[in-house]
Amino acid sequence: MRFIRAWITPLIALFIAFAIGAILMITQGSDPVKAYQSLFTTAFSTQEGLAKTFGKATPLAISGLAVVIGLRAGLFNIGAQGQLISGALAAAWAGYAITGLPMIAHVPLCLLIGGFFGSIVGYIAGALKAYRGIHEVITTIMLNSIVLQLAEYLSNGPLKEEGSIIARTPEVLDTAKIGSVAGLPIGFFLSGLLALGVWWIFKKTTTGFRFETVGKNKNAAWYAGIAVKRNTVFAMVACGALAGFGGAVETLGVVGKFEPAFNQGLGFDGITIALLARANPLAVIPGAILFGGMRGAGPTMQFSAGVSPEIIDLILAIVLFFVTAPIISRILKLKNDTTTQVTSGWGSN
Amino acid sequence: MVGVVTKMTKSVMRSKKTIYLYLVILAIAIAYTINSVSTVAVAASSITFGLPLAMAAMVGIMCERTGVVNIGIEGTLLTSSFFGFFVAALSQNLIWGLIAAIASGAATGLLLALLTVSWKMDQIIAGTIVNILATGLTSFFYKQGYSLPAIFPRWSIPGLAEIPFLGRVLFQSGPITYFGLIFILVLYFAIYHTPWGLRTRAIGEHPSSADTSGISVLRIKYTNVVIAGAFGGLTGAYLTLELVGSFDRGFSAGKGFTALAIMIFGRWNPIGALLAAVFFGFAQALANQLMIDGLVNIPGPFINMLPYVLTIVVLAFSAGKVRGPAAAGQPYEREKA
Amino acid sequence: MATLLQVKNLTKSFGSVIANNNISFEVNAGEIVALLGENGAGKSTLVKSVFGLLRPDQGEIYIDGKQMAPGDTAAVIASGVGMVHQHFQLVPVMSVTENIILGDEPKDGIFISIKKAEKKVRALSEKFGLAVDPTANIEDLPVGMQQRVEILKALSKDVRLLIFDEPTAVLTPQETDELILVIKNLAQLGVGVIVITHKLREVMALADRVVVLRDGKVVGTTTPKQSDEAGLAQMMVGRNVVLEVSKGAANPGQPVLSVKGLEVFDDRKLLAVKGVDLQVRSGEILGIAGVEGNGQRELVEAICGMRVRAKGEVLVGGMGTKDMHPHAVHEAGLSHIPEDREKHGLVSSYSIADNLILNRFDQQPFARGWFRNMSAIKKNADLLVKKFDIRTTSPAALASALSGGNKQKVVIARELSQDLQVLVAAQPTRGVDVGSIEFIHKQLIAARDGGAGVLLVSAELDEIISLSDRIAVMSGGIIVATIDNKNADRDYLGRLMAGLSA
Ligand SMILES: Nc1ncnc2c1ncn2[C@@H]1O[C@H](COP(=O)(O)OP(=O)(O)O)[C@@H](O)[C@H]1O
Numbered sequence A: 001m002r003f004i005r006a007w008i009t010p011l012i013a014l015f016i017a018f019a020i021g022a023i024l025m026i027t028q029g030s031d032p033v034k035a036y037q038s039l040f041t042t043a044f045s046t047q048e049g050l051a052k053t054f055g056k057a058t059p060l061a062i063s064g065l066a067v068v069i070g071l072r073a074g075l076f077n078i079g080a081q082g083q084l085i086s087g088a089l090a091a092a093w094a095g096y097a098i099t100g101l102p103m104i105a106h107v108p109l110c111l112l113i114g115g116f117f118g119s120i121v122g123y124i125a126g127a128l129k130a131y132r133g134i135h136e137v138i139t140t141i142m143l144n145s146i147v148l149q150l151a152e153y154l155s156n157g158p159l160k161e162e163g164s165i166i167a168r169t170p171e172v173l174d175t176a177k178i179g180s181v182a183g184l185p186i187g188f189f190l191s192g193l194l195a196l197g198v199w200w201i202f203k204k205t206t207t208g209f210r211f212e213t214v215g216k217n218k219n220a221a222w223y224a225g226i227a228v229k230r231n232t233v234f235a236m237v238a239c240g241a242l243a244g245f246g247g248a249v250e251t252l253g254v255v256g257k258f259e260p261a262f263n264q265g266l267g268f269d270g271i272t273i274a275l276l277a278r279a280n281p282l283a284v285i286p287g288a289i290l291f292g293g294m295r296g297a298g299p300t301m302q303f304s305a306g307v308s309p310e311i312i313d314l315i316l317a318i319v320l321f322f323v324t325a326p327i328i329s330r331i332l333k334l335k336n337d338t339t340t341q342v343t344s345g346w347g348s349n
Numbered sequence B: 001m002v003g004v005v006t007k008m009t010k011s012v013m014r015s016k017k018t019i020y021l022y023l024v025i026l027a028i029a030i031a032y033t034i035n036s037v038s039t040v041a042v043a044a045s046s047i048t049f050g051l052p053l054a055m056a057a058m059v060g061i062m063c064e065r066t067g068v069v070n071i072g073i074e075g076t077l078l079t080s081s082f083f084g085f086f087v088a089a090l091s092q093n094l095i096w097g098l099i100a101a102i103a104s105g106a107a108t109g110l111l112l113a114l115l116t117v118s119w120k121m122d123q124i125i126a127g128t129i130v131n132i133l134a135t136g137l138t139s140f141f142y143k144q145g146y147s148l149p150a151i152f153p154r155w156s157i158p159g160l161a162e163i164p165f166l167g168r169v170l171f172q173s174g175p176i177t178y179f180g181l182i183f184i185l186v187l188y189f190a191i192y193h194t195p196w197g198l199r200t201r202a203i204g205e206h207p208s209s210a211d212t213s214g215i216s217v218l219r220i221k222y223t224n225v226v227i228a229g230a231f232g233g234l235t236g237a238y239l240t241l242e243l244v245g246s247f248d249r250g251f252s253a254g255k256g257f258t259a260l261a262i263m264i265f266g267r268w269n270p271i272g273a274l275l276a277a278v279f280f281g282f283a284q285a286l287a288n289q290l291m292i293d294g295l296v297n298i299p300g301p302f303i304n305m306l307p308y309v310l311t312i313v314v315l316a317f318s319a320g321k322v323r324g325p326a327a328a329g330q331p332y333e334r335e336k337a
Numbered sequence C: 001m002a003t004l005l006q007v008k009n010l011t012k013s014f015g016s017v018i019a020n021n022n023i024s025f026e027v028n029a030g031e032i033v034a035l036l037g038e039n040g041a042g043k044s045t046l047v048k049s050v051f052g053l054l055r056p057d058q059g060e061i062y063i064d065g066k067q068m069a070p071g072d073t074a075a076v077i078a079s080g081v082g083m084v085h086q087h088f089q090l091v092p093v094m095s096v097t098e099n100i101i102l103g104d105e106p107k108d109g110i111f112i113s114i115k116k117a118e119k120k121v122r123a124l125s126e127k128f129g130l131a132v133d134p135t136a137n138i139e140d141l142p143v144g145m146q147q148r149v150e151i152l153k154a155l156s157k158d159v160r161l162l163i164f165d166e167p168t169a170v171l172t173p174q175e176t177d178e179l180i181l182v183i184k185n186l187a188q189l190g191v192g193v194i195v196i197t198h199k200l201r202e203v204m205a206l207a208d209r210v211v212v213l214r215d216g217k218v219v220g221t222t223t224p225k226q227s228d229e230a231g232l233a234q235m236m237v238g239r240n241v242v243l244e245v246s247k248g249a250a251n252p253g254q255p256v257l258s259v260k261g262l263e264v265f266d267d268r269k270l271l272a273v274k275g276v277d278l279q280v281r282s283g284e285i286l287g288i289a290g291v292e293g294n295g296q297r298e299l300v301e302a303i304c305g306m307r308v309r310a311k312g313e314v315l316v317g318g319m320g321t322k323d324m325h326p327h328a329v330h331e332a333g334l335s336h337i338p339e340d341r342e343k344h345g346l347v348s349s350y351s352i353a354d355n356l357i358l359n360r361f362d363q364q365p366f367a368r369g370w371f372r373n374m375s376a377i378k379k380n381a382d383l384l385v386k387k388f389d390i391r392t393t394s395p396a397a398l399a400s401a402l403s404g405g406n407k408q409k410v411v412i413a414r415e416l417s418q419d420l421q422v423l424v425a426a427q428p429t430r431g432v433d434v435g436s437i438e439f440i441h442k443q444l445i446a447a448r449d450g451g452a453g454v455l456l457v458s459a460e461l462d463e464i465i466s467l468s469d470r471i472a473v474m475s476g477g478i479i480v481a482t483i484d485n486k487n488a489d490r491d492y493l494g495r496l497m498a499g500l501s502a
């Protein structure tokens, strides 16, 4: 019963969003059945499509987890995007610039470097929140833009591939590449492990309990001897490290280099996934697979039914709306179907 | 009205802060004598860059003064510039575009009010929904290859436009600029000197005291958030129909978020936010001008990130010291009073 | 006499709690009606419904014979009703004048005329003999003064019915007497008055008629002439009240809490505790009596490490606690029942079990290293839920689902289930039902008998008198006297509380 309750709102939200998407397609003179059919068969039944789906799902899952950690600690991390980009770029640099290492050392090193650079971005937001009382939503959004500009500068300047016309870094070395097994990217399994890890931390460890107590009642946390500021910073650092790690996985496993044009919107999909999963780390994985499939196979709708792939943006936005707005729970009269609370003042701690 | 204005002017003249005003005037005068062309250009661009930020900050001020945190300003700007542009392009009529922009902005305000005031949703998440819906909507319906018949023309105000420096900077602008500036002044007086303002501030600080005074908290919240949305729509119209003349995906480029920082920097006060926004505009205009004059060579990305860096720096020094409306962010529930 | 207000068969429930159950009563012009009842009897709910702040589920409200639409405060105000709220309804950052005119602003064109407004406030203030500074900010005023503003605000419209919800809770006995005079004057002028209180003395001094509420029902209507305090008390509680809490003689030992020369600032940066010395010995209860707002809160917070101490020291079991975090003070052996349990005492979206270990979640046996020990946490919860009679379906239930009394029991269970030398209990029975109050009182006495030194701070003088072994009276930020409970006498204490040298 509890299980059904947790899932019913997201499922209905998905259904409504697809229905609205279908109506829009009809008004544009396209055939929604054809479009959805091609979307789902491409995404979930062809070998190639599945590889793409899971490839796309990997960074989505990890950025979703980065948002989940924040939500649990009472922080709304809109900055997964920037954290991820900085991780992706750093990993690309480490992937081509550090030479002479065996794969077994090079890959983990690149991942760690990616995580580290992501965590720096997270740290800035966390410290500004804890010590200056600036809401993380504003800082992380600003940091997203700053990091993007920096990445553009670096990949078009000091770190640019020689002779390339577009802004991008050189290809990472083979020793830094993450391959696939059975047609599925290894990175995806990594994201599954991370989800388990995050779940376990919140379920079983004192660190998780600290984060969660700070998220639920700062005053009681302080009173019970939990260092609120330190844990706020720490949680943001963890978010950033995770997202940076996700960026690194994306670079080493999918793109093979850093290109600013890639990675767009991953952080925002991460927010939608995290809210869809109700901040439950394990539920992030199916959400990410669904989103990955839609993102990966979206363009096929253009060929098969003439539907512009941006419909996916709209459908996902509608999903978010119905998951977070208390409409469905009101109609179904679900009790205790509370949406997440993250609001705190701009200038307070 | 006249009484209030003269009293205001007097108090400004007496205030210690007036020294800053004189310093600014002095700095402008010195710069003007050294290089009048660049000084005028920088000053004019400060207004051009700063005005949309100031107007967007008014959206935030009106909402937060009534206790609603509006992080969806970005979505309002995006939606309204989208509708403003396409309605104007399809009808080949700027006025229809303007109306569409204002109406769609008001609609985003209505949505936010519904989510936060009636459904008492977390206000940050509600604003994020507005933003993500706006992004989805505008990127799906976006089509390439449309263009506007024109943009709003500049109106030189006879007499005033001929004043050296000020004439070029302030009195040769487009209609939305004039309206926006006047609106900001009017909002200032309305907030601090009218019954509506007193009630609005009371709701933002302590809603149950307004409620127990027989004021309909719900109605004022709705009214303010929707009017704020409409004004945000006007801001979107300014961006697309008066300033740029085109529309792209992600057109608002974070201005709605920067506006929140400006609101805080300006201490939730319309005049304060206007000054803060002009300061932001100035920083950007100055960097641009220095590049144009070949005095410095900063890579483009660094110029682009200037407003964002400035936002963080400004907040780091101003947030925490200033106190926003105490009830902003909290839904008002009568039965829990 | 003309009937001003008539309430017919009013019922209002919150979820499963029926706060008002089929209540009918009336108020005539010039009459003072006291609504008497215990905490939680439904008094506030009743007058909020009358004032249009709550929508009753059933029933009708007539003012001057005209039926009022439910939930329409503006219409109620327009028909001449004013209310002084239990929790002040004033905007802290605004001036006295702005607060008084809110909702009915004198205008000059489209602008508010502050001049006219201030004149109006001055006139009101003179007319009713309630002196205030119209330009002062509310947040800078002491509570008693804030209440004056609240009263002036209610009087600023042409009121014919005035409602006071527990107006004396924050007043000294002297201020209370002044307020009683004000109210009587108003009644003389023909205003109908409803006064809510649970203080019998005031009822006797004030009321023309008494309506007694218990568990949301009217259990009787009487007049002070027909009844006496004991009779009223019995009606209010529904049984013979034992004001006496049964407890053995104290057996005090060594001092376990020593406060020396303590000075503390309040949130407004004013000195609220102006040099307090006190000692609590093991095995005794020291009660701090005083009108709220005389530094008790700041004193408690400073003792517990929640507030910076400007001067002086606090020793727990002989150990200094300078600059210690509240948790460290706690570890030093000081348990604390915080005044604001929702803010500091509980995480309401956590389970009861987690709340019961909130300040020990990282200690043995509830954590082993980095890992939380779920079975120990559960065992602890099962034990405490039973021992402290926490009424819940399961220890895994969320604390938010508990009633006020049971929430408080969770806090008390947690604080008493660890090694303690000192227990600081701040307003331990506020907002708690009668049954739980008795239980909590027994627990405090049990803690004393177990050898802890108990510091009890309460705004309820009766609670102080019935539990304490010694009583320290606090007024104006200092302890004005410390007396043995044998010598306790309400009038004497009242004079001390008012800061009069008795
Ligand atoms: N907003 C509310 N939500 C839920 N329960 C409430 C609310 N207000 C009052 N109650 C409950 O109704 C009962 C009566 O409360 P109240 O009228 O405040 O009592 P009194 O003023 O007599 O102390 C209490 O049990 C209280 O817990």
Ligand SMILES: [Mg+2]
Binding pocket: C043, C044, C045, C086, C165, C166
């Ligand atoms: Mg009450």
